[in-house]
Amino acid sequence: MDQHLEVFIKVVEKENFSKAAEELHMTQPAVSQYIRLLEQSIGSRLLERNNKYVRLNKAGEIVFHHAKEIITLYTKMQTLVDDLTNKAGGTIAIGASYTFGEYILPHIIAKMKEQYPLIHPSIRIQNTKEIIDLVKKHQLDIGIIEGFYENAALNSKVVSKDKMVIVASPLHPLLSVKREIRISDLEEETWILREEGSGTREAAENLFRRYDFTPKNVMEFGSTQVIKESVEAGLGISLLSSWAIKKELTNGYIGIINVNGLPFKRNFSILTPATYQTKALQTFIEILLTYLSDPRKNRF
Structure with a gap:
C-alpha cells in the first residue's frame, strides 16, 4: 500500500500522470493502475482528471494529507529497524x-x-x-x-x-x-x-x-x-x-x-x-x- 500512496502523492504534486510516471520511472498505464487500485481500496474516487489537469476532490484532499504522514512514519519505522544493525x-x-x-x-x-x-x-x-x-x-x-x-x-x-x-x-x-x-x-x-x-x-x-x-x-x-x-x-x-x-x-x-x-x-x-x-x-x-x-x- 505504501507504494500506491507514493504514486498518488507524486501524481498530485506533478498534477499530471505522464510527468509523475517519468519521475517514478514507470509507464503511464502503470501509474493509472496504481491510482485505480488505491481508489478501489479507499472506496472513493480521489482525483478529478481530464486532458488538461489532474486535481484532488474532497476525498483526495483527505487521503493526500494523511498519505504524506503515513509515508513519513513508514520511512522512520524502516530507519529505526535499520539502526539496530547499522x-x-x-x-x-x-x-x-x-x-x-x-x-x-x-x-x-x-x-x-x-x-x-x-x-x-x-x-x-x-x-x-x-x-x-x-x-x-x-x-x-x-x-x-x-x-x-x-x-x-x-x-x-x-x-x-x-x-x-x-x-x-x-x-x-x-x-x-x-x-x-x-x-x-x-x-x-x-x-x-x-x-x-x-x-x-x-x-x-x-x-x-x-x-x-x-x-x-x-x-x-x-x-x-x-x-x-x-x-x-x-x-x-x-x-x-x-x-x-x-x-x-x-x-x-x-x-x-x-x-x-x-x-x-x-x-x-x-x-x-x-x-x-x-x-x-x-x-x-x-x-x-x-x-x-x-x-x-x-x-x-
Missing part, C-alpha cells in the same frame, strides 16, 4: 525558523556531513509558526524554533539563549550618544519588523510589552536579510539576533544602539515528535548541542 545514516527532515536556519544551521550541517556522510538532511526554512505545524504533522523529524512551544504530542527542549540587540545605520545619530539610551527614546523611530508568526517578531513584541512601549511607525518585511539591508540604508531601526548581524558588525555596515536593559534574551528550542528517534536524528541533535555549547561560537 551506524548512523539515512535521511532527516530538518526544519528551522529563519534566524537559526539561515545563520546557524548551515554550520551544524557541515559539521555533521564531515563526520557522518551517510546522513542525508533535507532542510525547510520557514517561520516559527509554520515549523511547529510541520513537526506536528510528522512532515519534519525535528524543528528548531525561536522561543518555546509546549505540546503533549511533542518533545520540546531549550538548547540555547539568543541575544537580541537594537541595530541602526552606522550614520544614525544615536550611535554616537555616550549615555545609555532608554527604549522610550526610540518611540519616534521607524521600526522595521518581521511578519506575524515569526519568532523575531514575537521577540520584538515581548520587548515592547516588557517596557510598555508602542512604536509609532512600523515597517514589516518577511526576511531578516531585507531588514538588515533596510537598516543599513537608513530606513529605520530593528531588533535582531546577534547571530544574524555578526558579518555586518564586523564590516561596519550597521551599529548597535546602547539601550538600557539590552541585549534582550530569548530561547532557541528543538521540537521532535514524542516517538522513537532514529540514530541519524540522535546524532544530529548531539552535534547541534555540542556546537551551541561552544563559547567561541556563542560569544557576542
Whole structure:
C-alpha cells in the first residue's frame, strides 16, 4: 500500500500522470493502475482528471494529507529497524525558523556531513509558526524554533539563549550618544519588523510589552536579510539576533544602539515528535548541542 500512496502523492504534486510516471520511472498505464487500485481500496474516487489537469476532490484532499504522514512514519519505522544493525545514516527532515536556519544551521550541517556522510538532511526554512505545524504533522523529524512551544504530542527542549540587540545605520545619530539610551527614546523611530508568526517578531513584541512601549511607525518585511539591508540604508531601526548581524558588525555596515536593559534574551528550542528517534536524528541533535555549547561560537 505504501507504494500506491507514493504514486498518488507524486501524481498530485506533478498534477499530471505522464510527468509523475517519468519521475517514478514507470509507464503511464502503470501509474493509472496504481491510482485505480488505491481508489478501489479507499472506496472513493480521489482525483478529478481530464486532458488538461489532474486535481484532488474532497476525498483526495483527505487521503493526500494523511498519505504524506503515513509515508513519513513508514520511512522512520524502516530507519529505526535499520539502526539496530547499522551506524548512523539515512535521511532527516530538518526544519528551522529563519534566524537559526539561515545563520546557524548551515554550520551544524557541515559539521555533521564531515563526520557522518551517510546522513542525508533535507532542510525547510520557514517561520516559527509554520515549523511547529510541520513537526506536528510528522512532515519534519525535528524543528528548531525561536522561543518555546509546549505540546503533549511533542518533545520540546531549550538548547540555547539568543541575544537580541537594537541595530541602526552606522550614520544614525544615536550611535554616537555616550549615555545609555532608554527604549522610550526610540518611540519616534521607524521600526522595521518581521511578519506575524515569526519568532523575531514575537521577540520584538515581548520587548515592547516588557517596557510598555508602542512604536509609532512600523515597517514589516518577511526576511531578516531585507531588514538588515533596510537598516543599513537608513530606513529605520530593528531588533535582531546577534547571530544574524555578526558579518555586518564586523564590516561596519550597521551599529548597535546602547539601550538600557539590552541585549534582550530569548530561547532557541528543538521540537521532535514524542516517538522513537532514529540514530541519524540522535546524532544530529548531539552535534547541534555540542556546537551551541561552544563559547567561541556563542560569544557576542
